[in-house]
Amino acid sequence: MRTGPTLVLPGALHARLQAHLLPNDGLEAAAILLCTRVKFAAGQLKLLCKDVVLVPHDKCSRVEDYIEWPGEYLAEALDQAETDDLSLILIHSHPGGFYEFSHADTKSDQCVIPELFANREPVHQCGTVHGSAIMVPGGAIKARVYDERHQVLPIELVAVYGDVISLFWHDVDQPSYRPLAFSADMRQELSKLTAAVVGYSGTGSLTAEQLARIGFGGLVVVDFDQVEDRNLNRIINSTVADAEAGALKVDVFRRAATAFRPDLEVCCIPGSIATRDAVLAVAQADILFCCVDSEEGRSICDAIACALLLPLFDVGVVIPVRTTEFGQSVILDINGRIDYVQPGGSTLFERKVYTSASLTAEELAKRDPAAHAEQVKAGYMPGSIEQAPSVITVNMQAASMCVQEFIARLYPYRLDGNQGYARTKFGLADSEFEYASEADFDHEATPLLATGLKEPLLGLPSLGVPK
Template sequence: MKAQSRLVLTDVIHTSLREHLFPGDGKEAAAILICTRSPGSDLKLLSKKLILVPHNECSVRTPDTITWPGEYLEMAIDDASPQSLSIILVHSHPGGLFDFSWVDDASDANTMVSLRQGVETLHGSAIMVPGGAIRARVYHSDRTVEEIAMVTLSGDDIQYWPAQSAMRKPTMAFTSDMSATLSQLTAAVIGVSGTGSIVAEQLTRLGFNRIILVDHDHVEEKNLNRILNSTVADAKSRRAKVDMFADMIRRIRGADIAQPINASIFSREAVLAVANADVLFSCVDTHQGRMVCDLIASSFLTPLFDVGVKIPTRLSPAGLRKIHDVQGRVDYVKPGGSTLRDRKIFTPESLYAEALLNTDADAHRHQVARGYIAGIQEEAPSVITLNMRAASACVNEFIARAFPFREESNANYAQTTFTLSGCLEEFEAERSFEKDSNPQLAKGSEEPLLGLPGLGEP
């Protein structure tokens, strides 16, 4: 499969970059991105730090050219050297040219040699046009130039700027143009069971270029009622869920779309595979699984959509168990924004309790008791309708971000919860969550992966 190179920006860095590069005087301006790299097999540059070159320190600034002091290159080299990070030189094209000019080519020919002498790794350049779209390229050691296939911005809205075509009008949701954009993207689905199989089905038919499936479990008869495409034959042969679903994708879309990973997300194999993804769907049912997905989103600047359902019960005055509510939740986590941990979707206490539970001899009984229907020993809960509702909301949340159609800002919908018993849907805005410091942000391939000793190099 053809490699899909990426340059990924957070909305904080992109906003600062755009404001600096277009101060309103119609002249070019410059800045420098310091980037880590994803550990996956594809080239994925992750914006970690932004250095702004002051306008008044540039010796030349016109609508078509800029000359800026070398001390800022030295500053970037000093920042990048300790970890051999990549340096991307960015300047504006106020006139709107979405291409590199001959002046840019000549400047890079000299500058890239100096950067490589300072830090022996991959460096590059980029241009931004007034609408905020970015086009980027990198230079290899043999001086060959590779155009970055797509620059992405993961903010309240998710923006994709493919090379050559970023100047088109915005893509409308639910159209064939949307399908054309999705055909260039990789999605990862973590947990291919109740909600995960439904999410994966939708992504398959929406036309994603590649779908990474991660699950360590096998098909059982008790879950045939809620895992799409699973059969009695799969259950009898204890077939891996990811292999079963990958076969379905091949039948629908052909080869080279599905990438099954029959392993826990808490494994080096799975993390390395998911590092390549453009979007991450967390469909797990454990606190540890959500923690790892949260760390992946931060470390590799991957937009994360987390979905969950539950059916709390209560005792009636007569002592009968009754359904108290039927609930679903979808969280969108933008890199650099509030995390699942910030939102208390999992906590240190819940992680500890889960770990303790898994070492107990009665773990299975307790797992069932805290499953879909709280307080009831139900091995095969008939919850596919609830899962369908939640999974559809999860994928529609992605579409709303990547191809905006809401009447209000997407910033108002960081978390969506619904109750079927009360026929209500409620929303929490990004600003309503307290955001803690995030030392894992854009860590990329730094070992141990995700900052977890258990995922270090063998």
């Protein structure tokens, strides 16, 4: 696990930044990152890159190992940062590949960083940090921040979440090096990351089990429910004793994980993801896995991923059935879906995984269970027509594909790259697999992006600070 600051950039913003800072002319270039600060109770700091000011090349004095640029762009960035109390990261390129801060870089910080603090409104001073960063060919970034006393602190991790998940560690001197998938080096890197699993039932229990065993250093598991007899054929590690005692599902995971991963840091939230405590816990994670079967749960995970710039892996299973004229239930297909949502890209809502109508219908179902039962009877088997469907085989395939999608993003091995796999769907009845790319979905910018833990959380009054 880690305790140092993290800087997060959406993949599309990083690509834009890289094209500007490294234009293949061999000369340095500059830009300014505008970042939302997220500080957690344990003292951890995340900087979420919300926007960037690109300093025009022709306004700078640029050579291979030095750059000067006019202060008007710094003033512009300060103006943009003022309203939302954003932090500024001054970034420039080292086109020669020098992956360290030079003496000139440090000297420049000593002049500029105090000016950044001096030009902020007093109301924004408490807890403010500003910083500097370098980018080398290939897009790797090394960064550092300064507090109000101008004390420097290295950014431990710079994370870029795009088609590929790129992690740049401050203490790694070879930025192009990536661990091999499934290796001991992969486990070592994962030990410094935390994943959140929302929903610990059919697919969620299997997803959490795999994440713990491949090496994640921390897991946040969210589920409000208790174990029942009907869960025993689907929730891994659950027992008859758990069902008889009405044990919390998250406690089943805690007990099992402690037995085979005593070093794993486990945070179990026995509540709905639509609660303040759950959102705050999940916000501390690096990767988000959504394994719920509710529309509201998916909508909250969608919002968390957007506001906190978390890569989101969503998994779902459905078995459509029909009733014959003789009253017999017949399976039409066995379907699974895995969506990878990258920060700043199309959301689950835009992909129609859930809709306004489905959210409304779910809310109505809570108030009229009988009507809901009639609706699900027409076509959704797990948990409806049968109270204990034996679908662990389908859930296991879907959960495994979901975790594997994550591995493919962080430790790329696909021959044709990751661009075409924003969504994977499978149908077992006809043995078909379908894939969709990010370009296949419509997307519009949202003001929620990179807002962090701004109150009310996720823009929802129900998640505001309790009175």
